[in-house]
Structures are given as C-alpha cells and as structure tokens.
Amino acid sequence: MRRTVALAFSGGLDTSVSVKWLQEKYDADVVTVTLDLGQRDDLKEIERRSRQIGAKDHYTIDAKDEFLRDYVFPSVMANALYEGKYPLSTALGRPLIGKKLVEVAEKAGATAVAHGCTGKGNDQVRIDVTVRAMNPTLQVIAPVREWNMSRDEEIAYAQERGLPVKPSKSIYSVDQNIWGRSMESGPLENPSTEPPEDAFEWTVSPEEAPDEPGYLDIVFQEGVPTRVNGRSMEPLKLVSYLNEFAGSHGVGRIDHIEDRLVGIKSREVYECPAASVIIEAHRDLEKLVLTRHELDFKAQVEREWAWLVYSGLWLEPLRLALDRFISATQHRVTGSVRLKLYKGSARVVGRSSDYSIYDVGLATYGRGSKFDQKSAVGFIELWGLQSRVAAGLASQIEEKKENGHPRTKAKEAQ
Numbered sequence: 001m002r003r004t005v006a007l008a009f010s011g012g013l014d015t016s017v018s019v020k021w022l023q024e025k026y027d028a029d030v031v032t033v034t035l036d037l038g039q040r041d042d043l044k045e046i047e048r049r050s051r052q053i054g055a056k057d058h059y060t061i062d063a064k065d066e067f068l069r070d071y072v073f074p075s076v077m078a079n080a081l082y083e084g085k086y087p088l089s090t091a092l093g094r095p096l097i098g099k100k101l102v103e104v105a106e107k108a109g110a111t112a113v114a115h116g117c118t119g120k121g122n123d124q125v126r127i128d129v130t131v132r133a134m135n136p137t138l139q140v141i142a143p144v145r146e147w148n149m150s151r152d153e154e155i156a157y158a159q160e161r162g163l164p165v166k167p168s169k170s171i172y173s174v175d176q177n178i179w180g181r182s183m184e185s186g187p188l189e190n191p192s193t194e195p196p197e198d199a200f201e202w203t204v205s206p207e208e209a210p211d212e213p214g215y216l217d218i219v220f221q222e223g224v225p226t227r228v229n230g231r232s233m234e235p236l237k238l239v240s241y242l243n244e245f246a247g248s249h250g251v252g253r254i255d256h257i258e259d260r261l262v263g264i265k266s267r268e269v270y271e272c273p274a275a276s277v278i279i280e281a282h283r284d285l286e287k288l289v290l291t292r293h294e295l296d297f298k299a300q301v302e303r304e305w306a307w308l309v310y311s312g313l314w315l316e317p318l319r320l321a322l323d324r325f326i327s328a329t330q331h332r333v334t335g336s337v338r339l340k341l342y343k344g345s346a347r348v349v350g351r352s353s354d355y356s357i358y359d360v361g362l363a364t365y366g367r368g369s370k371f372d373q374k375s376a377v378g379f380i381e382l383w384g385l386q387s388r389v390a391a392g393l394a395s396q397i398e399e400k401k402e403n404g405h406p407r408t409k410a411k412e413a414q
C-alpha cells in the first residue's frame with residue numbers, strides 16, 4: 001500500500017523539491033502543511049505551488065493566536081533570551097509546527113512526517129523531538145539531511161522534473177514569524193563585518209530613524225501585555241503594532257555569536273522589535289513588584305527555560321515544571337512601563353504598579369523617611385560577621401609566618 005507523508009511546507013526550494021523526492025524515494029503520497037505564524041508570506045500562493053508540484057492535499061493552518069498564547073507569552077513571562085540576546089523566535093515556532101504536523105498526519109492517516117531542516121541546525125532537533133514525543137509511531141524524514149544535494153543540484157533536480165522553482169530573491173537564509181526574523185548565510189557568515197543594510201526588513205537603520213523620540217506605555221496583566229499607549233489590544237494586534245512601532249525607530253536589531261545545539265558556533269542576525277521592547281518592559285516591571293529573592297531565583301529558572309526551549313526540549317517535563325514556577329510569580333506582575341525609543345535604543349524611563357514594593361517613604365533621602373537608620377548598625381554587625389572573623393584569622397596567620405612559624409624554622413635547621 002502506498003504510504004502517506006505529512007510534510008511541513010514553506011514553498012521554498014528545499015520543501016518544493018522534497019515533495020517530489022518523497023514521492024520518488026519513499027513511494028509516498030505527500031500531504032503538505034503550512035502554518036501561519038505571522039511570517040508575512042503569501043499563503044494562497046504557497047498552497048497553489050504545493051498542488052502544482054503534485055501534493056495530494058494541502059493544509060493551511062492559522063496558528064498565530066495559539067502561538068502567541070501558548071508559546072510566545074510564556075516566553076515573555078520567562079524573559080527568555082538565549083545566551084542573553086536571542087528572543088527564541090524561530091525556536092518557539094518549531095514545536096508548534098511539530099505538533100500540527102502530528103495532528104495532520106493522524107487525520108490524514110500518514111505513517112510519517114517530513115520537514116525541510118538541514119542536519120546542521122537546531123530546527124531538526126526541535127521538530128524531531130516534538131513529533132517523537134507526541135506520537136512515537138510516526139517516522140520522521142528530513143530529506144535535506146538524507147539527499148546530500150547542493151543548491152545547484154536541487155535546482156537541476158527540480159528543472160528535470162518540471163517543478164516551478166522560483167529563484168530565491170534573497171541571498172540570506174531567513175526564517176520569520178510574528179516574534180521575529182532570523183537571518184543567516186551570505187555576507188553574514190563573516191562575523192567581523194557589519195551586516196549589510198539589505199539584510200533588514202522589519203527595522204529602519206537607526207541613522208534613518210526619526211529625530212524625535214517615540215514613547216510606549218505598555219500595560220501588563222499578570223505578566224501578559226494587554227494595552228499599549230492607552231489602547232487595549234488582542235495579542236496579535238498588540239505584537240504587530242509593537243513590531244511596527246519599535247521597528248520604525250530602528251529598535252530590535254540583534255547581532256550575536258550563538259552556540260548551536262549541534263556544537264557549531266554561528267553568527268546570527270535577528271530583527272525582533274516587539275520582542276525586544278516587551279521583554280525589556282516586562283523584566284523592568286518584575287523588578288518593581290517581585291522581591292529580591294524571587295528575582296534571584298527566577299533568573300536561574302529563566303536561563304534554564306531558555307536553554308530547554310532553544311535545545312528542542314519544549315515537551316520536556318522540566319520545562320512544564322519551570323513554567324508552573326514562572327506562572328506562580330506572575331500574579332503581581334501587573335502594571336505599566338514607559339519606554340523611550342530613540343534611534344535604535346529602547347530604554348525604560350518609568351514604571352508603576354499597584355503591587356509595587358518600592359516605597360518612597362523608605363527610599364527617600366528627603367524629609368519624613370520612615371526608615372530607622374539606627375537599625376542599620378545591628379544589621380551590619382551580623383551581615384559582616386564571617387568576613388570579619390575570616391579577615392582577623394588571615395592577618396594572625398600572616399603575622400605568624402613573618403615571625404617564623406615553628407615548623408618552617410625546624411625545616412630550615414635541617
């Protein structure tokens with residue numbers, strides 16, 4: 001019996017060639033699946049291409065709301081930045097692609113799923129791990145990992161079979177969704193040179209940004225952004241608006257050396273305008289409402305959370321457990337943060353919350369402070385106790401050495 005494979009389909013060269021290759025090599029019917037994660041592609045055109053190439057069926061799935069609610073907003077609560085910089089935009093999308101592939105495969109009676117990831121990146125791990133965790137009976141096929149064709153060979157393969165290949169308009173390898181745009185390859189592979197201006201699409205260059213600063217007031221309810229500049233917005237509207245607004249001020253460009261899961265160091269360039277301002281604001285609000293102890297411990301959890309998600313372990317029970325902890329910290333993360341955007345930078349310049357632990361009566365250097373300065377004396381006495389004892393001991397030992405330690409003396413005499 002002919003088998004059915006559900007293929008994650010972007011409409012690019014790799015996945016277009018994959019349709020034919022799976023039919024030929026695996027004698028399979030191919031069902032293609034394209035998720036709308038807010039990547040700004042022409043989804044109708046992608047569906048047309050899939051049918052033109054000969055897929056048996058095609059599914060376009062609008063997953064934007066699910067992506068924001070179940071993947072992106074938990075990452076905001078986790079202030080998730082891999083290696084301190086990357087908001088995980090691509091990484092967050094992959095487990096959702098894996099999940100939808102499994103759902104389509106089960107509906108279409110497929111025995112395998114396939115995707116266009118290479119064997120050199122993180123994305124293969126993220127999709128494979130998710131699919132296998134959700135349905136271990138499904139085989140995972142990654143044609144690009146198997147076929148060993150160069151780009152030119154792929155084009156020749158497509159032409160021989162009359163596939164409509166569009167020469168890609170970009171020299172960059174790009175992946176995008178509502179949370180950001182990832183760019184690799186071409187001139188970006190030289191980590192010592194500045195990314196060319198033509199790599200960027202969502203942000204103006206800071207030099208071209210308006211001469212007047214822009215202000216954003218972002219309101220969070222229990223860790224989730226809900227209002228911007230006085231207007232209440234649904235997640236999709238809110239994130240799109242912030243991508244636009246921050247991008248127009250040149251905010252959200254990220255250039256860093258990243259450690260891939262497979263061991264390779266790579267130079268990655270991102271545009272994540274909304275993610276940059278939302279995480280900056282969220283982190284700042286937490287500083288106002290959470291205790292020092294909560295903040296210290298949460299920072300460790302955040303690092304682990306970002307690593308698990310980056311490394312493809314979205315469904316790992318530890319990630320779910322960390323999410324529970326993070327959620328428990330978010331009940332008081334309600335309030336408003338004001339950012340000033342100016343020529344590529346976004347700085348928090350104000351914040352307020354009903355849950356603020358900041359107490360001006362305690363902090364003030366002015367009149368009327370409630371803080372009893374005398375109580376500091378006893379505190380300092382105990383706070384420095386061990387340091388004092390250790391320092392005293394160190395100077396005693398030093399003194400003994402100078403006066404000649406009995407054992408050292410005995411040795412000298414020999």
Ligand code: ARG
Pocket residue numbers: 088089090091122123173174175182183184258268
């Ligand atoms: N390095 C990023 C990550 O691992 C982005 C990968 C981008 N993928 C791509 N096909 N260009 O999440």
